[in-house]
Amino acid sequence: MSAACCVRAACLTLVVAGYAAAQPVTLRQIGSIKVPADTVEIRGSHAYVAGGRTLTVLDLSDPASPRKVGAYTFPEQIWSFRIAGSYAYVAANFFGLGILDISNAASPTLRASFKTPGQAKGVALVGTTAFVADHMTGIDVIDLTSLDQPVERGSFFVDGYARDVAASSRFAFAIDAPTGLYALDPSRPGPPEAIGQLQSAATPQAIEVMERGGQTTVCVIGGGAVQLYDVTDPTRPVHLTSLKTPSGRPARLALDGMRAYVADGREGVQILDLTNPSSPAIVGAFRTTAAARDVALGGGLVLVAIGIGEDNEEVVVLR
């Protein structure tokens, strides 16, 4: 794509008729960096990018020129990860859960690990409890009170393939293909069990949680759509609505409390206004030069992992 074309694409704004309250959002590209990139997160002035087996740390002090400052390579593929405090919690395939100390961005080090029975596909944290989506066992619950000695509290088996897990301040929410959404309470004693579940999700593959004004909303990517669930009462999840994305192949999303930024494959990034989660509306878009696979928010920036195949992957910086 030419520079002029990029500018035109960057200025592309899409407002859906019939949702007048939503404010259009415009993004423009200010930088990029070639790096293997499947998933991405931002914390402070750093971006964390997982591509293949490697988690790379980028310095975003100059967002127009992101710079690699450190990396850690696992023996297995990284499916996803979450950042909490000075640690990166990494779902690293058959390696299981890896916990990287990222307090020194230039030198991430493996602080702890826990081998899950199958493929670790996703991870979320509620306090010191980690929930790992494992392809064989379902949701493995691991007590990380002592990083020197992670302790398994048990597994919650799901009938389908556990795909991902996300956390609110109190609960974990997990998904499995083909249809499952589960709420788990880490404070509940005994073997892990779902305190609530709903079998209506359409082939879920990624999940994020948003808490706002006493309301907790889960966003699930799957079935070519963003699916929204009210989980304010986690014992009774309620499907609010689903919104098909333009590509029909959304991959992951990030939430900022009011909006969802959706990595929408060949259609780039779609921005959804979630002021009313029952009635989401696309209020902006940015067409990337290659398929958007993940998106991250932080420090006023939007980072998008694009491309397929290590040589073609990069992270673009939007503002």
Next chain:
Amino acid sequence: MAARCSRPAVIVALAMMAATVSATDQWPQFRGPDAGNVADDPALPDTWSETENVAWKTDIPGAGWSSPVVWDDHVFVTATIGGTSDPKPIKGLYDPGDENGRTRSTADHRWMVYDVDFQTGRIRWQQELARSIPKVQRHIKNSFASETPVTDGQRVYVYFGSLGILSALDLSGQRLWTQELGAFDGRQAFGTAASPVLHGDRIFVVHDNATESFIAAYDKKTGKEIWRVKRDEAENWSTPFVWENDLRTEIVTAGLRKVRSYDLDGRLLWELSGMTVNVVPTPFARHGLVYINSGYPGASPRPVYAIRPGASGDISLKGDQTSNEFIVWYQPLLGTYNTSSLVYGDLYYTLLDRGFLLCHDARTGRQIYGRQRIAPEAAGFSASPWAYNGKIFLLSEDGDTFVVAAGPEYKLLGKNTLNEMALATPAIVHGSVIIRTQSKLYRIAKQTGAASPR
């Protein structure tokens, strides 16, 4: 397990063996003559390890997940040799990534048939049927020799879907004929696995693929194709089942788009919609019903159907139906992915690939017990269960055989470990269990009185 037996006990045991010998006299096909049911035989072992109750173990050159079949003192197995640098299989159910696990080998392979001496474990003969680069791709967990051969005691019939050939060999290893059937990738290019079946003078082969799916019948003496019928399928791995019921003999095939039953001349008798993708389990019959299931974990429903004889036309369930004139019972979420289920006595046992056992009434589908974790360490299962002497045997991909009490309550009795990956379903014959692991073939037998071929 070494056991001391008193003389009366031995006499009783021998009498019991004589009374029940017919059912397990030979093991000519995948899952044996009776879908994993083995006649009770006190000579059969309950416990074993790499050294305990091992009559012999033999290295089998090459790779193959096909099951052993046995006739008298001949144990037949197949494998391919080559592609040592190709990706290695990984245990369990997993998401292999962007290519979904498919892999193409560019190495020369040799397609092999082995005859192993039942008594000694010595490889009596080996026959190379072909040598070439594989014509199709495969899933990294599949092999190029996943179809189990079938034998009638005169010949062994070997089908390699990955090469597209069906061959007959006599029991001395001489090739009698080879028929070219065509090698085709399936929709996902995961390779092939549906085994041939034998009935009368005919061999039946189902090959569902993305190019020209078919079911065909071949003359077992000459290899000549007798008939071939196209199928509207794109890939399946389920072995067809010849169902001799009270009304007729028919060939039941399971597939994503349709379960179809054909008469012995290839005419469609009945069909049924409602399966998942990736249909692997093999249909089987018991109590006058044929049981059909599929259970890709990422799909819903994952059905089990129990069907009575005599159907015609489309017998699919409509709307919220859970039964109809021919579907006696249906369970929407009981299907298995790779394992075939087992009816032993009056109970239908479901071995979920991720290490759970369930039990239902075989005649009604009523749940006897729900999902039971076989053992904390029990994870992946591909081999199908078998049963004898009031026990259910569950061979995991780790090479552990979990022994569970048959009956309405789940009770784990023990675990027998071989410490090597295992996907093939064992053969149980002549008082022995023939187990194939990734590199070896074991004959497991009580060391105090291993039976001889009869």
